[in-house]
Amino acid sequence: MAQIVLPKVTIPASSSVTSTAPGNELIGIHNLSLFYGNARALKDISLSIRERLVTAFIGPSGCGKSTLLRCLNRMNDLIDGVRIEGGVHIGGHNINDPDVDVIELRKRVGMVFQKSNPFPKSIYDNVAYGLRLQGMKARSDLDAAVEVSLSAAALWDEVKDRLHGSALGLSGGQQQRLCIARAIAVKPEIILMDEPASALDPIATSRIEDLILELKKNFTIVIVTHNMQQAARVSDHTAFFYMGELVEFGATSKIFTSPGQKRTEDYVTGRFG
Amino acid sequence: MKASLDELSRPSRHFRTVRFDFVSFFFTGLTGLATFLILAILAVILANILFNGLPGLSWRFVSTIPKKDFFDPATTGVLPMIIGTTFRVLVMTLFVIPVGVTTAVYLTEYAPASALVTRIIRAAVNNLAGVPSIVFGLFGLGFFINFLGRNLDALLHNPGPVWGQPALIWASLTLAVMTLPVVIVATEESLKAIPPGLREASLALGATKLETILKIVLPQALPGILTGGILAVSRAAGEVAPILFTGVAYYMASLPHRLNDQFMDLGYHVFVLSTQSPDIEKTRSILFATVVVLLLLTFTLNFVAVLIRSRVRKKLRSLA
Secondary structure, three states: OOOOOOOOOOOOOOOOOOOOOOOOEEEEEEEEEEEEOOEEEEEEEEEEEEOOOEEEEEOOOOOOHHHHHHHOOOHHHHOOOEEEEEEEEEOOEEOOOOOOOHHHHHHHEEEEOOOOOOOOOEHHHHHHHHHHHOOOOOHHHHHHHHHHHHHHOOOHHHHHHHOOOEHHHOOHHHHHHHHHHHHHHOOOOEEEEEOOOOOOOHHHHHHHHHHHHHHOOOOEEEEEOOOHHHHHHHOOEEEEEEOOEEEEEEEHHHHHHOOOOHHHHHHHOOOOO | OHHHHHHHOOOOOOOOOOOOOHHHHHHHHHHHHHHHHHHHHHHHHHHHHHHHHHHHOOHHHHHOOOOOOOOOOOOOOOHHHHHHHHHHHHHHHHHHHHHHHHHHHHHHHHOOOOOHHHHHHHHHHHHHHHOOHHHHHHHHHHHHHHHHHHHHHHHOOOOOOOOOOOOHHHHHHHHHHHHHHHHHHHHHHHHHOOOHHHHHHHHHOOOOHHHHHHHHHHHHHHHHHHHHHHHHHHHHHOOOHHHHOOOEOOOOOOOOOOOOOOEOOHHHHHHHHHHHOOOHHHHHHHHHHHHHHHHHHHHHHHHHHHHHHHHHHHHHHHHO
């Protein structure tokens, strides 16, 4: 199999030398359709996700927003009988091309899941997992990376004294921030978040939201959410999906204050969904 | 609404009945009786064995290699049988665990769940569990000894049969084939119990499927795998039929020390003592003593396996 063929995109995580202004297209979705067997779950979706901004996918359950999110790191590959038409371009390269190394893709497109899923290992080993996969062995390197990642996920102060304690001993909100730390440890460019706060209480949710606003300085974030206020609070762009179709996509302020479509307005004002 | 609430709290309501519920009583009694019957049978068997067997048991008995005529209670012993049974079970474990676990990993992690091939493999595994053990014995004779062993001899230009004869290795392999379904099913169950979210988390971090299985899935499944091993050991330790044609010897003057040696076996020795004895009354004590040794050995092997499993569980829990 061909090694990494994804071209390097100039999105250095924290360097300011080559960084461009936020807002250049990083992910281009072009006429994407997805089928489960014969059922079409996504219909001809085109949208553009811009770098170092937060893009929110909203819509009622079953509208395809999570499915679309999982197209961006090819997690749908794991499901039998899924067929995809159209393209997802990241940094100008179609990630569905047969020569794309999906392992390399997933290192660059991290993911945080709805249900926090820390490994039944220590906090330290959770964060170090992805780094060890990439061959990082030296204790000092790992120590440094773990601290940086946990700090970036606003978790370091809470866990620095029990790094080698079990990750499952953390609270739900801490576990989810650990999962974020684990994802950013491998230095992705993009972080996909699939309803990351839907299982958390309001305080833990607000910490995650603060974190998202902090992370977007360095990462491009795509978040699926059921929570309209959350989308309004954290995102720059919002895409509204209904029945597998993209109904409307635009600046979050516009979607929530003067949507162009009746269906969008009905949904964001709580008339259905 | 208010009226009905008042009604409910009216003091005249009472829920007591004077009728005796005969059906409930009858079925409760029946289930209890069935349970008691099982326990009673077990107790009678154990009491009988211990009562008849303990007098014949001594350190000399378990540490002596008997002479050709092993029917004399005063001089006989069962050391070669203890060694033989222990080794055939251990060697079996070395084969059945890796093969069973690999098969289970294939079935749960790799094979397409709904494909015809997968369903056929599953059905085959289940059917394997239902095959009578004597059939496994004949299979072992035909496949391992006559086919594998003899061809190995031909390949190595051995002057006489070295591998093409009953041996410890072939008996162990036959037992491994027999206990394979137990290990496969136990491992599959424990693999299925692992939350899919853990696999997804690993893959989303750029792990390959193999890395995910080795680093996340299998460590979590270890207690379940060991349960399969325990069940396999329990089943195999007392089995005689599969080793009848494949490795057990009526008598050997020395202990087995190579994989292609034949061996003596506790279960088979019980059969020999009870059918070949010239004086059944005289050998009764050593017959029962041999049964006690077989039971103790089975319990010990199980106990060691359970001990290992509980240590693994404790280790997982301290991390989890």
